[in-house]
Amino acid sequence: MTPQTVWKFIFGGLLTAFVLFLVWYFSAIVWYILVAAVLAVMGRPLVRRIERFHLRRWRIPRSLAALLTLVVIWVVAIVCGMLFIPLVFDKLNELVRLDFAAVMESIEAPVVRLQHYLSNFFALPQESFSLSESIISALGEWINLESINKFFSSIVGLTLSVAIAFFSISFITFFFLKEDGLFYAMVTGLFPERYSENITRALDSVTYLLSRYFRGILTESLLLMIAVSVVMTAFGMHASDAAFIGLVMGVMNVVPYAGPLIGASLSLFVGLVSPIEGMTVGQTALVIVCSLLGLKSLDDFVLQPTLYSERVKAHPLEIFLVILIAGSAAGILGMLLAIPAYTVLRVFAKEFFSQFSLVRKLTEKI
Numbered sequence: 001m002t003p004q005t006v007w008k009f010i011f012g013g014l015l016t017a018f019v020l021f022l023v024w025y026f027s028a029i030v031w032y033i034l035v036a037a038v039l040a041v042m043g044r045p046l047v048r049r050i051e052r053f054h055l056r057r058w059r060i061p062r063s064l065a066a067l068l069t070l071v072v073i074w075v076v077a078i079v080c081g082m083l084f085i086p087l088v089f090d091k092l093n094e095l096v097r098l099d100f101a102a103v104m105e106s107i108e109a110p111v112v113r114l115q116h117y118l119s120n121f122f123a124l125p126q127e128s129f130s131l132s133e134s135i136i137s138a139l140g141e142w143i144n145l146e147s148i149n150k151f152f153s154s155i156v157g158l159t160l161s162v163a164i165a166f167f168s169i170s171f172i173t174f175f176f177l178k179e180d181g182l183f184y185a186m187v188t189g190l191f192p193e194r195y196s197e198n199i200t201r202a203l204d205s206v207t208y209l210l211s212r213y214f215r216g217i218l219t220e221s222l223l224l225m226i227a228v229s230v231v232m233t234a235f236g237m238h239a240s241d242a243a244f245i246g247l248v249m250g251v252m253n254v255v256p257y258a259g260p261l262i263g264a265s266l267s268l269f270v271g272l273v274s275p276i277e278g279m280t281v282g283q284t285a286l287v288i289v290c291s292l293l294g295l296k297s298l299d300d301f302v303l304q305p306t307l308y309s310e311r312v313k314a315h316p317l318e319i320f321l322v323i324l325i326a327g328s329a330a331g332i333l334g335m336l337l338a339i340p341a342y343t344v345l346r347v348f349a350k351e352f353f354s355q356f357s358l359v360r361k362l363t364e365k366i
Contacts, residue, residue, distance in 0.1 A: 019190070032168045037183050039169070040176035041211045043069040047177050066177035070170060084247050090240065198351040205347045209313065210340055217254060224295065225250025231291045236276045237284075245270055249292065255336050256323050260296045262332075267292060313365040314346070 023030050050065035060068075176183050188199045229246030233239055245267045252263030267288050275284040319339065326338035350363035 028165075029168075032165065032172060033186075036169050036172035036176055038210070038214065039073055039173045040183065041207055042214065043073055043173070043177055044180075046072060063178050066174055069177055070174050073173075074170070084243070090244075195352075202347045202351045205350075206344050209343050209347070213339060213343065221250045221253045224253050227295055228292070231295065232288070235287050235291070236278065238274065238277075241270055241274045245288070249296075255332055256338070258327060258332060258335055260292075264289070264292050264296075314342070314362075318362070 046069045047062070047065045050060055050068055051062060053060055184200060184203050187203060188196045191199055225246040227246075228249045229242045232242035232245055237245075248266045248270075249260065249263040252259035252266075255262070268285055271284040271288045272281055275281045276287065279287070319342075322342045323335055323338045326334035326341075328334075330337075346363050349359045353359045354363070
């Protein structure tokens, strides 16, 4: 290895470290750009459809088509918010007035049996340990008027950040939609010109695979939300509660594996707060658990890996291991970003490191 090669590696490593530092330091702006790029990918087909519309000799210009598409995107987002945000605030209002003692009284028998089992298993004196009192105390500390007030105060503080993000993402998305190659030019500008063809080819593959993935996961989450809401309503749950549980499961379904478990926990809590009319809290919890298990077990452990693998052209076991590694390294956020990030890495590895047999094996389907 020549000194020139050594210095080249050192310079490349320092340059990479500097770029990563800038990405970390300006992470908020990077997120705006990435979100805008995703919205542009999703909205590009609509832009092309609008562009094809013409009235005699007059055709809709690209800028107007981009603006109309952006308006459609935000109208859909606002309508979804108007439909579901009232459900969330309604549940928060119920939590403020919740009588935890009455809830625990309704499930006293199973709690007593669980306490007896725990006392025998851990050899705890019965008089020194009360599971009911422990649960009531924990819930009372976690959900009380003060915590709810803090939550609403944080919403006020968050409003300015959301407004800035909304304006920034809208502005960037508009120009990504208006100028097809703008995002490509921004990315290729970070690399030497001799790699521009490789970068363009990689971006084409990434755009295609991620658009398939995002369309698939959004469709799946929407169908799950509808299915859960319908099943809960069929068992006699109030429509607002059923819609809230469906919303929670649909949103959390975006996070592979762990998301539905968190959604199920929140759904059970809704069942404790608002049991199905004519059923006890225990019966309501049983209905929720059985329904969610029936709807999600096959989806989580069979359909999701297959769906993800087909969408991003990777082996199901490969996807499963990537999600586990990302979850161990970065928790829920890591699991959420695991598949898109892994897809990008595979595509760029194929373009620049195809000389390695492992890379060729992992990217042979792309």
